[in-house]
Amino acid sequence: MKLLKTLMAGAALVVGLGGMAHAQDKTKVGFVYVGPVGDFGWSYEHDQGRKAVEEAFGDKVETTFVESVPEGADSERVMTQMALSGAKLIFTTSFGYMDPTINVAKKFPDVKFEHATGYKQADNVSTYSARFYEGRSVIGHIAGHMTETDTIGYIASFPIPEVIRGINASYLAAKAVNPDVKMKIVWVYTWFDPGKEADAATALIEQGADIIMQHTDSPAAMTIAEEKGILAFGQASDMKQFGPNARLSSIIDNWAPYYIARTQAVMDGTWESGNTWDGIKEGMVEIGEFSDKIPADVQASATALKDGIVAGTTHSFTGPINKQDGTPWLAEGETADDGTLATMNFYVEGIEGEIPQ
Amino acid sequence: MIRLEPRTEPSRAMIALTPILAVLATMIAGGFLFSALGKNPIEAIRMIFWDPVLGEHAFYYRGQILVKAAPLIMIALGLSFGFRAGIWNIGAEGQFIMGGVIGAAAGLALYPSESIFVFPIMLIAGTLGGLLWALIPAYLKIKFNANEILVSLMLVYVAFNFLAGMVTGPLRDPDGFNFPESRSFQQWDAASNPELIAGSGIHWGVLVTMGLVIVAYILLTRHIFGFHIRLAGQSPRAAKFGGVNPNKMVAICLGLSGALAGMAGLYEVTGPAGKLTTTFPLGYGFTAIIVAFLGRLHPIGILLAGLLLAVTYVGGDVIQANLSLPKASIQVFQGMLLFFLLAVDVLVHFRIRFKRGL
Numbered sequence: 001m002k003l004l005k006t007l008m009a010g011a012a013l014v015v016g017l018g019g020m021a022h023a024q025d026k027t028k029v030g031f032v033y034v035g036p037v038g039d040f041g042w043s044y045e046h047d048q049g050r051k052a053v054e055e056a057f058g059d060k061v062e063t064t065f066v067e068s069v070p071e072g073a074d075s076e077r078v079m080t081q082m083a084l085s086g087a088k089l090i091f092t093t094s095f096g097y098m099d100p101t102i103n104v105a106k107k108f109p110d111v112k113f114e115h116a117t118g119y120k121q122a123d124n125v126s127t128y129s130a131r132f133y134e135g136r137s138v139i140g141h142i143a144g145h146m147t148e149t150d151t152i153g154y155i156a157s158f159p160i161p162e163v164i165r166g167i168n169a170s171y172l173a174a175k176a177v178n179p180d181v182k183m184k185i186v187w188v189y190t191w192f193d194p195g196k197e198a199d200a201a202t203a204l205i206e207q208g209a210d211i212i213m214q215h216t217d218s219p220a221a222m223t224i225a226e227e228k229g230i231l232a233f234g235q236a237s238d239m240k241q242f243g244p245n246a247r248l249s250s251i252i253d254n255w256a257p258y259y260i261a262r263t264q265a266v267m268d269g270t271w272e273s274g275n276t277w278d279g280i281k282e283g284m285v286e287i288g289e290f291s292d293k294i295p296a297d298v299q300a301s302a303t304a305l306k307d308g309i310v311a312g313t314t315h316s317f318t319g320p321i322n323k324q325d326g327t328p329w330l331a332e333g334e335t336a337d338d339g340t341l342a343t344m345n346f347y348v349e350g351i352e353g354e355i356p357q
Numbered sequence: 358m359i360r361l362e363p364r365t366e367p368s369r370a371m372i373a374l375t376p377i378l379a380v381l382a383t384m385i386a387g388g389f390l391f392s393a394l395g396k397n398p399i400e401a402i403r404m405i406f407w408d409p410v411l412g413e414h415a416f417y418y419r420g421q422i423l424v425k426a427a428p429l430i431m432i433a434l435g436l437s438f439g440f441r442a443g444i445w446n447i448g449a450e451g452q453f454i455m456g457g458v459i460g461a462a463a464g465l466a467l468y469p470s471e472s473i474f475v476f477p478i479m480l481i482a483g484t485l486g487g488l489l490w491a492l493i494p495a496y497l498k499i500k501f502n503a504n505e506i507l508v509s510l511m512l513v514y515v516a517f518n519f520l521a522g523m524v525t526g527p528l529r530d531p532d533g534f535n536f537p538e539s540r541s542f543q544q545w546d547a548a549s550n551p552e553l554i555a556g557s558g559i560h561w562g563v564l565v566t567m568g569l570v571i572v573a574y575i576l577l578t579r580h581i582f583g584f585h586i587r588l589a590g591q592s593p594r595a596a597k598f599g600g601v602n603p604n605k606m607v608a609i610c611l612g613l614s615g616a617l618a619g620m621a622g623l624y625e626v627t628g629p630a631g632k633l634t635t636t637f638p639l640g641y642g643f644t645a646i647i648v649a650f651l652g653r654l655h656p657i658g659i660l661l662a663g664l665l666l667a668v669t670y671v672g673g674d675v676i677q678a679n680l681s682l683p684k685a686s687i688q689v690f691q692g693m694l695l696f697f698l699l700a701v702d703v704l705v706h707f708r709i710r711f712k713r714g715l
Contacts (some may be wrong), residue, residue, distance in 0.1 A: 036684060066677045068684040071636040073629035077421050080675050084414045096636055099541065119534065131478055158635075160536045189521045189537075189635055233440065345535035356525045 014342070027089070027267050028089070029053060030082035031065035032075060034094035035192035036216075041189065041217035041236040043067060046093045046116075047253030049105060055347060056260045071096020079104040083111045085149050089261065089266045092116065092190065095160065101125060112271050114262060117162060119342065121273055131279030132162070133169035133341070135251035136213075137316040140173030141305050142248055143211045144180075145298045146262045150180045153204025155197055155214040155221055156187050161344045161354050163215045169316045170213055173305070175350055181212050184209055187356055193266045194220035205230060211248075222246060231293070240286045249302075265334030279340065281310045317341070322349035349356060361707040363550055371705045376651055379698040386697070387690045396680050404679060405672030405690075416694065418675075420558025422667045424629050427563040428453070428621040430663035432645035434573045435617030437654040439610035442589040446611050448494065448509030448640025449618040451516035453486035456619025457626040458520050459486025460559055461539055461633045465528055468540060471606075475547040487619015488612050495611035499599045499604045505611065512557065513642070521635050528633055539633035542626065548630035557665075562624030569617070573656040647695045669694070689691070 027300045031050050035043040050063050064082065069075045073096050082090050083104060091114045092101045098118035105113045105125045113125045121127055143152050152174060154222030156163050167185060184198040184207050193216075201212050201221035205228055212232040214221045219239045225232035225246035234250025255291055258276065265271040278284035287306055290299045308314030324347040330336060347355060371406045384406075388398035411419035422646030427549045439446050446452075460483025467475050493512060497503035533540075541549045550560050576585035589596040589606055597603065621641065630637040649664055673687035 030678070038683075064678045064681065066674060066684075070639055072634060073424070073625070073631070073637075074638070074639060074674075077671065077677070081414065081418060081678060083672060084417060096634065097537070099543075099631060103543075158537050161534055164535075343534045352564075356522075 020285075025060065026062045026262065027057075027060060028087040029061055029063045029263055029266075030079070030087035030090040031063065032069050032078055032082075032090065032092045032094075032097060033065060033067045034069060034071060034096070036220055037065070038065045038240060039192055039217050040219050040242070043093070043217065045092070045236050045253040046255055049196075049259040050091075052256035053259050053263050055265075057263065061263060063155060072100070072114065074102055076100035079113075080107070080223075083108040087111060089114065089263060089271075090176045095162075101228065105241060109280050112262075112266055112306055121275060123273055126262075126273050128276040128278075129162070130253055130283060131277060132251060133165045133316050135285045136166045136169035136300055137173040137309065138306050139213065139249055140170035141177060141333045142290075142294060142298060143170065143213065143231075143233075144174030144176065144178035145301075146248065146294065147174075147178065147181060147211050149208045149210045150178065150182055151208045151210065152181060152183050153201070153207070153209030153212045154183055154185045155204070155216050156185050157191050158189060159187065159217050161342060162344070164347070165344045166215055167351065168344065171351050172316070172321065172348060177301075184352055185351075185353055188216060190216065192217040194218040196223050197221050201225065202228075219243070223230040224329060234288055240288070245293075247288075248291045248294055252286040252288050254286050272318070279309065283314070303324075324349055324351060328340060358712050360710045360712055361703070362710050364706060364708055367706050372653070374432075375701045375705055376653065376658070376698060378701045379651070379694060380503075380634070380665070382697040382701070383690065383693045384547060386693050388687060390693075391676075391680075392681070394682060394686060396682065397674075401676050401682070403681060404547020404676045405669055408675050409668050409671040411483050412675075413532065416556065417444060418671050420552075420556055421671050422664060423558040423563050424560070424667075425670050426663040426667035427560075427566045427679070428625055428641045429645050429648045429666060430659055431562065431566045431569060431621040432618045432642055433648040433652065433659045433663060434569055434612070434656060436645060437573070437652070437656070437659060438577075438586055438615050440649055441654050442586045442595070442606055442610055444610040445506045446491060446494070446509050446614045447506050447646065448511075448513045448516075448642070449515035449614060450638060450640065451509070452490045452615040452618035453642040454513075454516040455490040456483040456487035456622030457630075457633060457637060458516075458523055458622075459483055460617070460623035461542070461620035461626050462523070462528055464542065464627075465578055468548075471547045473547065476627070479627065480548040480620065483623025483626075484616045484620045487622060488616040490619070492608065493613045495608045498607050498611075505607070509611070517635075517638070520633070520638070524633050524635060530632075537635060541632045543631035548627055550624055552628075559570070560624065561626040562621065562628060565624070567621070569657050570660050571631050572620055573659075577656060580610075636680060647698075651694070651698055665686045666691070666694075 033043040033270050037043055037047040049092050054063050066078045069078050071094055079090055079147045087110045094114045095117045098115040098120050101113050101115045105122050109124055115127050117129045118127050151345045154167055171183050173199050184204050186203055188196045188200050190196055197216045197218055197220040210230045212221050212225050214235045219242035219351040221230045222243040232246045234247055238250045240247050240251055315335040317336035319334040320332045321330040384402050389401055391397040391401040436446055460479040464475055464479040465608035494505040494508035497508050498505045528539045530538055530540045553559050585601045589601055626633055626637055648659055648662045653663035669691055676682055
């Protein structure tokens with residue numbers, strides 16, 4: 001009798017656990033995007049990361065996303081809704097989601113949040129970003145060689161450290177190979193607005209730029225470059241289809257490995273809050289295939305630069321570098337530390353114009 | 358050839374029913390849209406209209422509906438007076454922005470004071486900011502007969518760039534790593550417009566909006582000002598003979614709508630948005646125009662229309678996340694609402710005649 005009871009209890013336990021295991025079968029992962037997934041830039045690449053998570057875990061995960069979520073009050077609602085619907089891990093993929101992410105994370109201590117490009121962490125909020133500036137060095141190097149008017153046009157979004165870092169890194173790399181190079185910068189105050197991005201590209205071309213770089217999310221500038229017969233680089237995504245002749249190379253964001261690793265960590269219960277800042281070496285930043293227009297020797301030197309960054313022998317910010325006003329920043333051979341890079345709010349010497357203040 | 362012929366006496370019942378017909382038509386056309394995208398149309402419509410109000414997580418969404426509806430209703434109430442009098446303030450978005458910026462600036466000048474006067478001062482400054490911004494088109498209209506539609510609309514872009522200049526310059530958070538944002542008002546008690554009951558979504562702006570609906574109702578139906586407004590709209594000549602000064606009307610209508618938009622902007626910045634950023638204006642000023650017309654320019658109608666539109670916003674997020682629908686499809690759906698409203702309106706006021714030749 002006793003044996004029977006034990007057996008039954010055991011069976012019940014097994015059934016119970018089985019049921020629980022079934023309920024936990026699917027880990028829900030949510031993604032909040034600032035642009036449409038069809039922007040073929042920033043949000044598109046995050047969505048590629050989401051799809052990679054689905055592919056990697058198959059039936060074990062269920063992903064959801066909401067696109068074109070305005071930064072601010074609306075994003076808080078979207079995140080709350082995801083958490084309420086059972087998401088265990090939520091990626092919020094734009095800087096402006098920082099405070100909303102922290103607010104919602106307070107209300108859902110059991111849900112893990114991952115905020116891209118921000119600086120506020122909590123027990124259940126990690127931050128992550130990529131060292132895009134490493135990619136900027138490589139394309140800046142190419143642009144310095146390729147420009148005939150010695151003028152590079154740069155479409156900048158917001159004057160925040162990440163964007164300024166990119167401008168400085170591109171300029172330093174271009175100037176290293178072409179001392180006469182100038183950089184024209186247009187601020188558009190948006191991440192995604194194909195109309196404004198196209199206008200900015202046109203304005204830069206009128207100012208003599210024959211190569212366009214951008215820190216915005218759509219391929220609009222690439223399309224204009226193709227039309228006007230000048231050169232450009234893919235941003236966030238390869239963008240080759242938008243400028244088969246114009247595109248020289250690209251900086252590609254590859255979020256998939258990180259997203260898969262973090263989802264795995266939530267499944268295993270090993271997720272911990274932290275700050276990740278990965279670059280070319282870890283594969284979070286990739287350099288797109290070189291166009292045939294780039295001469296072989298430039299391709300070789302650009303590859304060497306990239307290899308140096310991967311090996312750790314080259315740093316995008318290596319002294320001597322002065323700030324724009326001529327005050328010394330880095331001494332001969334000195335490299336910038338992450339703290340300074342994370343808060344960079346000055347141009348390096350040689351860049352004309354002022355950061356909007 | 359098709360011709361529209363005015364009906365001599367449009368049916369009053371039909372005029373009142375127009376918004377409801379428009380909503381029904383939107384549901385039907387939206388259903389086709391969603392099924393064309395491969396989703397179950399009934400489920401999609403249910404998620405938009407039912408889930409936010411009575412669904413599983415409605416306890417959260419209901420508060421969010423109020424958060425979205427309050428600024429829409431507040432702005433639309435102000436606009437409705439001008440619209441009735443034939444004065445077209447299309448730039449409420451700009452006044453909303455200026456209210457937020459000026460109000461925030463007044464507050465930040467007092468940082469880090471914990472005085473109880475900080476928030477009232479911000480509120481007054483924000484309201485004045487919106488008011489003065491709206492008086493620019495009013496002045497140009499009175500002085501030079503400049504078209505207020507164009508002037509007020511173009512001032513939206515001026516206001517936006519002013520906002521961008523402020524958050525990257527004087528009003529930028531000195532401890533914010535150069536990110537284009539002001540200090541957080543949510544984390545500064547004296548300047549915050551918090552949720553008054555946790556989870557309810559109700560903040561000061563929601564309460565004030567409810568009060569304003571009543572005030573507007575009384576003004577419109579029981580006060581001489583409401584009478585003048587209606588008179589000016591229906592028969593400008595009669596209004597003139599009745600002693601209504603059209604210039605004064607322009608100033609009052611634009612000023613009033615600007616003040617309310619400015620106030621809404623301040624509540625938004627200190628409450629749901631929490632800080633000044635270039636992304637705090639979510640288009641409330643433009644959407645409020647739809648709300649005003651959907652509500653038949655009547656305070657009670659505007660209240661209902663604001664709530665309805667807020668439901669489609671909250672519900673739009675629900676179906677986006679649950680059915681993986683693109684954002685654009687939700688926007689098309691919301692656009693249909695205005696389209697059908699205008700279409701039904703035309704059919705109520707006009708008869709369609711088919712004629713041969715010219």
